[in-house]
Amino acid sequence: MAIQLARRMEGLKASDVREILKVTQSGEVISFAGGLPAPELFPVKDLAAATQKVLEQEGQKALQYSTTEGYLPLREILADRMEKRCGIRTTADEVLITTGSQQALDLTGKLLLDEGDTVLCESPTYVGAIAALNVFCPRWVEIPTDDEGMDVEALQRRLENCDRIKLIYVVPNFQNPTGITWSLERRRRFAEVVMRHSVAVVEDNPYGDLRFEGIPLPPIKSFDTKGQVVYLGTFSKILSPGMRIGWLTAARPLYDKYVILKQGGDLHTSTLSQMQVAAYLESFEIDQHLARMRAVYRERRDAMIRALEKEMPRCVSFSRPAGGLFLWVELPGHLDARELLRRSLELRVAFVPGGSFYPKGNKENTLRLNYSNMPVTRIEEGIRRLAQAVKEMLDAGALTARQEAGGAKLNRAQA
Amino acid sequence: MAIQLARRMEGLKASDVREILKVTQSGEVISFAGGLPAPELFPVKDLAAATQKVLEQEGQKALQYSTTEGYLPLREILADRMEKRCGIRTTADEVLITTGSQQALDLTGKLLLDEGDTVLCESPTYVGAIAALNVFCPRWVEIPTDDEGMDVEALQRRLENCDRIKLIYVVPNFQNPTGITWSLERRRRFAEVVMRHSVAVVEDNPYGDLRFEGIPLPPIKSFDTKGQVVYLGTFSKILSPGMRIGWLTAARPLYDKYVILKQGGDLHTSTLSQMQVAAYLESFEIDQHLARMRAVYRERRDAMIRALEKEMPRCVSFSRPAGGLFLWVELPGHLDARELLRRSLELRVAFVPGGSFYPKGNKENTLRLNYSNMPVTRIEEGIRRLAQAVKEMLDAGALTARQEAGGAKLNRAQA
Numbered sequence: 068m069a070i071q072l073a074r075r076m077e078g079l080k081a082s083d084v085r086e087i088l089k090v091t092q093s094g095e096v097i098s099f100a101g102g103l104p105a106p107e108l109f110p111v112k113d114l115a116a117a118t119q120k121v122l123e124q125e126g127q128k129a130l131q132y133s134t135t136e137g138y139l140p141l142r143e144i145l146a147d148r149m150e151k152r153c154g155i156r157t158t159a160d161e162v163l164i165t166t167g168s169q170q171a172l173d174l175t176g177k178l179l180l181d182e183g184d185t186v187l188c189e190s191p192t193y194v195g196a197i198a199a200l201n202v203f204c205p206r207w208v209e210i211p212t213d214d215e216g217m218d219v220e221a222l223q224r225r226l227e228n229c230d231r232i233k234l235i236y237v238v239p240n241f242q243n244p245t246g247i248t249w250s251l252e253r254r255r256r257f258a259e260v261v262m263r264h265s266v267a268v269v270e271d272n273p274y275g276d277l278r279f280e281g282i283p284l285p286p287i288k289s290f291d292t293k294g295q296v297v298y299l300g301t302f303s304k305i306l307s308p309g310m311r312i313g314w315l316t317a318a319r320p321l322y323d324k325y326v327i328l329k330q331g332g333d334l335h336t337s338t339l340s341q342m343q344v345a346a347y348l349e350s351f352e353i354d355q356h357l358a359r360m361r362a363v364y365r366e367r368r369d370a371m372i373r374a375l376e377k378e379m380p381r382c383v384s385f386s387r388p389a390g391g392l393f394l395w396v397e398l399p400g401h402l403d404a405r406e407l408l409r410r411s412l413e414l415r416v417a418f419v420p421g422g423s424f425y426p427k428g429n430k431e432n433t434l435r436l437n438y439s440n441m442p443v444t445r446i447e448e449g450i451r452r453l454a455q456a457v458k459e460m461l462d463a464g465a466l467t468a469r470q471e472a473g474g475a476k477l478n479r480a481q482a
Numbered sequence: 483m484a485i486q487l488a489r490r491m492e493g494l495k496a497s498d499v500r501e502i503l504k505v506t507q508s509g510e511v512i513s514f515a516g517g518l519p520a521p522e523l524f525p526v527k528d529l530a531a532a533t534q535k536v537l538e539q540e541g542q543k544a545l546q547y548s549t550t551e552g553y554l555p556l557r558e559i560l561a562d563r564m565e566k567r568c569g570i571r572t573t574a575d576e577v578l579i580t581t582g583s584q585q586a587l588d589l590t591g592k593l594l595l596d597e598g599d600t601v602l603c604e605s606p607t608y609v610g611a612i613a614a615l616n617v618f619c620p621r622w623v624e625i626p627t628d629d630e631g632m633d634v635e636a637l638q639r640r641l642e643n644c645d646r647i648k649l650i651y652v653v654p655n656f657q658n659p660t661g662i663t664w665s666l667e668r669r670r671r672f673a674e675v676v677m678r679h680s681v682a683v684v685e686d687n688p689y690g691d692l693r694f695e696g697i698p699l700p701p702i703k704s705f706d707t708k709g710q711v712v713y714l715g716t717f718s719k720i721l722s723p724g725m726r727i728g729w730l731t732a733a734r735p736l737y738d739k740y741v742i743l744k745q746g747g748d749l750h751t752s753t754l755s756q757m758q759v760a761a762y763l764e765s766f767e768i769d770q771h772l773a774r775m776r777a778v779y780r781e782r783r784d785a786m787i788r789a790l791e792k793e794m795p796r797c798v799s800f801s802r803p804a805g806g807l808f809l810w811v812e813l814p815g816h817l818d819a820r821e822l823l824r825r826s827l828e829l830r831v832a833f834v835p836g837g838s839f840y841p842k843g844n845k846e847n848t849l850r851l852n853y854s855n856m857p858v859t860r861i862e863e864g865i866r867r868l869a870q871a872v873k874e875m876l877d878a879g880a881l882t883a884r885q886e887a888g889g890a891k892l893n894r895a896q897a
Contacts, residue, residue: 111541126526130722309753338724
């Protein structure tokens with residue numbers, strides 16, 4: 068007698084990324100697959116000093132239960148920072164600390180989605196959001212997306228013609244997976260259109276502080292006058308992903324519901340971890356740390372772009388992100404990135420096939436490359452091998468095409 | 483235009499316990515309300531030493547993303563400990579680290595519950611389980627429970643006569659809220675009955691290591707030959723609740739599904755926190771720490787029982803737990819514990835009214851008292867005040883009864 072699971076479990080499976088990462092844990096593989104920050108840049112000593120201070124001065128408090136909303140001094144720092152740097156009008160009362168941004172996505176699904184409700188997203192979109200929200204069995208609709216962001220006219224038509232659209236999920240800065248950043252104009256028009264409808268927006272901004280060039284653009288949340296936009300931030304890409312400290316800010320009626328759901332979900336995020344991060348922010352200059360990260364990541368992005376330009380056949384195109392961790396590659400339409408992955412793993416290079424980033428998995432000639440986790444020489448070597456695998460596939464395809472053409476002739480001769 | 487929420491949000495509200503805890507954050511209130519461990523017993527220095535070691539020796543690893551399953555050395559320690567101390571046959575491959583046990587409850591709801599599915603539980607049961615599972619809109623059925631545990635005959639009748647029973651949730655050691663411990667015989671018969679049906683069991687064991695007297699009893703999981711029982715453990719009550727490190731062990735087919743759900747829910751539990759706990763367990767003797775905790779908690783339990791015996795009117799009964807953090811009080815049937823709370827808060831004493839621990843909230847003459855978080859003198863003083871509030875209510879009730887009787891006579895005379 069097998070135990071009967073909930074219906075939602077039928078469609079859920081382990082993520083491709085995760086399965087690939089398992090393969091690449093051997094040090095020999097050059098992995099462009101994960102979304103891992105460069106560990107050599109983690110401020111280990113500063114965090115150790117901050118931790119020692121917390122445990123010496125407030126050890127009992129740090130190890131005890133705390134409120135679901137989160138550690139107040141940390142929420143105050145975050146509210147202040149969002150206001151000063153992003154123009155988001157918020158206060159600590161509207162900041163909820165989450166167990167990474169991933170938990171904020173899970174809470175959002177719980178908050179908004181009945182089975183069959185519609186979620187609108189960029190095309191492609193973040194695979195972790197697909198995984199978090201699929202638990203609530205939504206219908207996904209991808210809105211066409213270009214180099215400036217989501218197509219607002221297409222979005223408007225959807226909003227006007229479809230029922231049960233409950234959520235729009237967007238990553239306007241250095242998007243995962245494409246690296247695209249929305250233009251200012253697109254952000255403004257998106258906010259205008261959205262505010263004419265009663266739909267919630269989740270603006271996920273894990274990479275905003277990792278801009279290599281150009282001017283920071285205001286988040287969509289800064290245009291939100293009706294309390295529709297939930298803004299997600301995280302320390303995962305700017306300090307430490309292992310500590311699992313993220314946050315959301317939402318206007319009051321929604322905020323209270325998020326708190327109730329988080330309470331049922333994990334009571335609260337680690338008190339100690341929150342106090343460690345707060346102590347780090349109080350004692351050290353995170354902006355100096357960010358400047359160091361940006362310099363290194365920019366160099367790695369440049370190296371990857373140079374290598375792609377040098378090594379890849381002309382028929383392969385790719386994005387040129389102005390920040391963040393990822394770059395997006397488009398192969399000729401007849402090439403399957405999953406097949407490319409099999410070949411490139413033989414050459415000890417890994418990446419994530421792009422199909423995973425489409426909720427309906429329909430575009431298989433794309434792939435995501437991460438450049439933050441690898442020194443320049445390894446990036447150059449990895450791209451060289453990857454290009455070799457692409458060329459082999461192209462050659463094999465040409466060969467097969469010739470053989471098929473030959474075979475077809477033969478068949479005609481026989482007939 | 484208000485944003486439309488998911489239907490599941492209609493019934494959800496913030497927990498009573500939480501709202502009461504907010505009131506009691508002022509130091510003047512003697513609070514028996516929370517489920518807080520004694521912070522003065524936290525091994526702050528040892529954890530600080532363990533943390534320093536981790537950050538010095540493996541800082542980059544501790545701050546980086548890690549696997550959803552959890553930190554392998556910690557899972558190995560836990561598997562070993564469960565086998566040696568509890569007779570649970572398991573391996574690290576079946577141990578999943580969770581963000582506190584609370585997350586394991588959330589994942590269980592996702593795994594098993596469609597709207598309207600039935601959850602069976604003790605009567606009363608843990609309020610946090612009610613909160614976690616209510617998100618998935620189950621039907622709750624309370625099984626009668628006595629001093630030896632759940633009534634297995636009543637359970638069997640339910641299992642035979644009801645459809646869609648997906649989960650049985652139990653806390654067999656020093657239950658929250660009643661402090662009751664299931665007898666060995668009851669555990670065995672429960673396991674026998676359950677294994678004749680295709681239903682999952684969650685055995686939640688946060689307090690098992692806090693036994694003050696008598697012999698430890700084997701968990702229900704140790705009788706599970708069919709992979710039906712999911713066993714939950716946590717460091718919250720034995721090391722630090724603030725760190726949010728719990729775990730579950732489940733047989734393979736279920737285990738894999740839990741991992742997928744946790745991945746979507748928060749990717750993984752803090753790498754650093756897991757490594758801190760593992761380093762603590764490797765460098766220090768947690769069993770010595772547990773012995774110290776047990777000695778202090780036993781003293782506090784004794785003090786509370788003595789005070790209740792001395793101060794409370796005869797019509798008030800209470801449990802005598804052999805371990806754990808809580809004791810359960812039953813007032814005369816006509817008294818409402820929520821009304822008692824209003825009165826006792828005026829005397830600066832807090833507790834949790836028992837109604838919250840019944841999924842249908844039907845038994846209002848009960849209350850839960852916590853004795854772990856308060857020195858003996860405060861316990862004595864708090865129970866004295868609480869008894870005063872009870873007596874005032876009884877007197878007021880007697881007065882009202884006399885007045886009503888008088889009023890009734892008057893009415894008859896007028897008629």
